[in-house]
Amino acid sequence: MSTDRLKAAFESGVPGCNWIVRFDEDGHAEAGSAADLDQIDNPGPGHVWLHLDCIDRRFIDVLRHLKTLTAEAREALAGDANHQFVEHADHTICGAIVDHQHAIDGPKEDTDFLRFACGPGFLITARRIPIYSAQATRRALADGVKANSPIALFELIVTNLCKCSASMMRDISVSLDRIEDNVVIEGRGRDQRAGLGHARRSAVRLARQVNGLQSTLERLEEASEAFDHKDFAEVATSLGQRADSLARDAANLQDRARMLHDEINAILTTETNDRLYTLTVITALILPATFVTGFFGMNTKNLIFAESESGTIYASFICLAASLGALLMLWRMGLAGTDAEGRAKPAPKARKRLG
Template structure:
């Protein structure tokens, strides 16, 4: 990997795809903006928005209107897809990638596509983008149009979601085993992150599906060449994983309800035991309260056996309470 300082602001990597469909050329860090269009093919430029000079670089690239430039430099955290003047631009949701591991934290990929280029920007490294780059290295002949790369990005995002769904399913399996175990355990704290992740992914995925359908319904003269062909395939892919995530969300909700039900049952059992103990202790308390009054002529105050009589009364009151509870079927 090239580790030298970059010539283009925010440059992460870039590819130039020849018009004859041969192997694309990966640009080095010393590449300049003019190197992107030295032939009749198209290029993919991937930029890091952490560099504040990226907007100035985009101003030097031809083919971008003001709305597309704004879409590439925005810091909005919601999905958007716009078709205008044979440009496709907006924001896709993705999952972040750390240097040593992959995460389920959401990130945002901003893009602009025409027949001559695909430009993407981001703040954090993203899982789908990196896998798409690796696939280009392995099988470059599959990608002959910029929209093919867009399809690849969305497809890799779908595969990322499938991977997350499998991980969350395994986590729910473990939680479910504990929930339906005989020993009661409160798994709400462990279930909460799973539900939060599922809800966030499902919300953004539904938005992407709606935007994809809306973009596919745009006028043919407005959309880039080939987008109409891939829009249906991408929508079908996203709908498939959407069903899986919805099922996962429903399963997590049912597990939460089951945990609440078990905890409620356990609380009711404790309250039942406490009520029984109170019922048993209330009559002896009445006896001891009566003999604790500092008044004259209390029973058993004369003689040496008053305490024994009081103990007998306490035991008798407990037995009476037990008989009454059995009589009304509480015990």
């Protein structure tokens, strides 16, 4: 079992801070401490990653201590985010992106905003619940992955976020494959509605998140000139392309789910029509016999077969003959027979008279 090199980063002693990680000039990560907060206001060699807990309101005191943060960055980190966005001012990029909740057994469908502020020599992130991308990035840094600049660290975080979304899309795709086999190949539609409903809801939520991330990263690419780092434009372009790919995959998932939904509805409609057809034929066969029994149930004089010892037998034969006559009429009209595939035969076309 590997040792977590950055475990000491959790013990920074700063209220409202989850961890502090500092990086040397080569991008190697080490557990940081409260003393590294001064490097945010006084950039030197390397950079610092400060990850805050928004539930602990003492994190606002940490933000007040950082004089280099702009008003926009403070609002992005401490405000109530309700959409994904990105802003830039005074060589600082800030905003919020949607990420998935991190649990012991992996990422969950529940989401929250990962707030961030990235500037020369620092990256500050904040969250309300454990976020997958931040946890995955910290583990990667503990395993030796390097981040030689704050924007490279931000790229690593967003990359892990995109990998998480892509993994969830693959799970949804596998579910749709299974449903598609049951619906198209086996013709089972009624018992697949619950699974398809869950897959569609997950696909819609992911598509909404990915589309918001795509537009946010597009604005990040437009803001690349405001950041004083030569690789920022390249990083922003790379992240934008990754988000575009995710958006296309999410749209494809939604299209597949919608087509399966239509296919299931078509199967259910066919089943309903078959049942209504059977019920109609049965009703048509019973209706003449019902009329006959109603006729012989009249309390009138001179009713035929009323005085006959075999009247019940004669009436039964009349009921059977009426039903057979109705069946023959339905067959001649093409409503009682079926073809090789179990469908009702079409009514025969009227012949044209010659001459």
